[in-house]
Amino acid sequence: MNILMPTIFHPYTGGITYHVDNVIKHLTDISPYNFHILNYNFQGELKKLPPNTWVHKVKYIKGIRGPTYTFMGYSIGKKLIEKYNIEIIHSHYAFPQGFLGALLSEKYNIPHVLTLHGSDVLLLSKHPVGKILFNYALKHCDRIICVSKYLKEQLPREYQDKSEVIYNGVDFSIFYDEGIDEDYGLFVGSFVPQKGLYTLIEAVKDIDFKFKFIGDGPLFREIREYIERKGIKNIQLLGRKDQMEVAKYIRRCSFLVLPSTSEGLGMTLLEAMASGKCVIGSNVGGIPELIRDNYNGFLFEVNNVEMLKEKIEILVNDRELRRKLGKKGREFSKRFSWEGVAKRLDTIYREVKGDRLI
Incomplete structure (x- = not known):
């Protein structure tokens, strides 16, 4: 299955990059997924990527990063959808990524999954202009994923039925009890x-x-x-x-x-x-x-x-x-695993794809 993923990613650091990296690694263990990421432009090339992953650089103008990422990303996204037979769009963060995903989903009638990570719900949705962009992304998606119950509770009532909570996982291979306390x-x-x-x-x-x-x-x-x-x-x-x-x-x-x-x-x-x-x-x-x-x-x-x-x-x-x-x-x-996150996402992908075929 070919997935288009508008999201911030490596070499940028932070919670969303970490989340996406782990999701991709564990989804490709379940099924032969291919991921095409629409990432903010960066200098150089990435030395290491998760399996079956291609990163496409989207140029932007500093100071108006969101609007210019959306404009340039829309053009690149259309080409990728047509070239790689994209079957699902999975956006991370409501704007500009979720907004871009919604635009592409509407044009090509492709299922759109949107993961909300925090400040998009808590800050962006409260801004006079941000609220409009936020609501457009939510309206034009098939499923909304929130990383906490609190975030889900903040969504407008009309989006509660198509939203669910999937907590982040933990990479237990690097976060483990070493028995050391260095004060x-x-x-x-x-x-x-x-x-x-x-x-x-x-x-x-x-x-x-x-x-x-x-x-x-x-x-x-x-x-x-x-x-x-x-x-x-x-x-x-x-x-x-x-x-x-x-x-x-x-x-x-x-x-x-x-x-x-x-x-x-x-x-x-x-x-x-x-x-x-x-x-x-x-x-x-x-x-x-x-x-x-x-x-x-x-x-x-x-x-x-x-x-x-x-x-x-x-x-x-x-x-x-x-x-x-x-x-x-x-x-x-121990109840928070990336394996569990990936299994649920795999099910969601298949559900939203099936819903569009009905």
């Missing part, structure tokens, strides 16, 4: 406002314990300058790391913190649990679907610096509790 707290994620980094910085700046932040983004330079200006010595900014490096830092940390103000699910929480680590997360979005307070970690109220500081200090001062909560998290994480 540092960890944050992994994008340096964007909704990750709540300033709340975390204020909570930990006076704690006698090391903290490492992995990631980059629009706020990276601002946060680095803030840390230097305030003379904060216990926070180390490591910048962007590849997946293998991230996994190593997670396996060796004491605990992981996700202080988001908005979050679709929070994949780093699952990865930390799979590595036998306890976690702390804000009580928002899909995070409470993963953290059971006082069972596999702690929840704190959004932007509550004192509450977060209190939870962190509990773990800093009790290595045995860290281990105990981490073991429970490890057991909890």
Whole structure:
């Protein structure tokens, strides 16, 4: 089966790239799928790709990336559909990818599956213009996949019947309990406002314990300058790391913190649990679907610096509790597998293709 997939992908890093990479790897284990990815343009060539995967670069103009990706992607997408007999379009993120998928689906009467990952539902759909684009993508798709119950609950009522929840999986080959605790707290994620980094910085700046932040983004330079200006010595900014490096830092940390103000699910929480680590997360979005307070970690109220500081200090001062909560998290994480995600997607692909033939 030939699948056209408008999505961000390697060499770009992040949760969607990681999700798509794992989905493709496990789907090709089930059936001889071929994937044609419409990715944002990038320099050079990719050294390694999943099986049966071709990446097609879509040029865009910086500052108007979404509209120009849609315009250029539509032209490339039409050629790919006609050349490779595309049978299903599976878009990741509502705009521009889902919007582009909807346009191509309408033109060629091809089934369209749309996976919503978080900020498209929580932020894009609330924007006056973004809402129009978001609703068009949802209207013109056969099936909607949400990565958490919380995201599904945010969708308009008319789309509830064709939407379902499929949680992300965990790659247990790199996220596992190594039995090592090197006495540092960890944050992994994008340096964007909704990750709540300033709340975390204020909570930990006076704690006698090391903290490492992995990631980059629009706020990276601002946060680095803030840390230097305030003379904060216990926070180390490591910048962007590849997946293998991230996994190593997670396996060796004491605990992981996700202080988001908005979050679709929070994949780093699952990865930390799979590595036998306890976690702390804000009580928002899909995070409470993963953290059971006082069972596999702690929840704190959004932007509550004192509450977060209190939870962190509990773990800093009790290595045995860290281990105990981490073991429970490890057991909890076992229900999230990429094999399960791929099996369900394989069924969905066959269902939507069959529905169009009726």
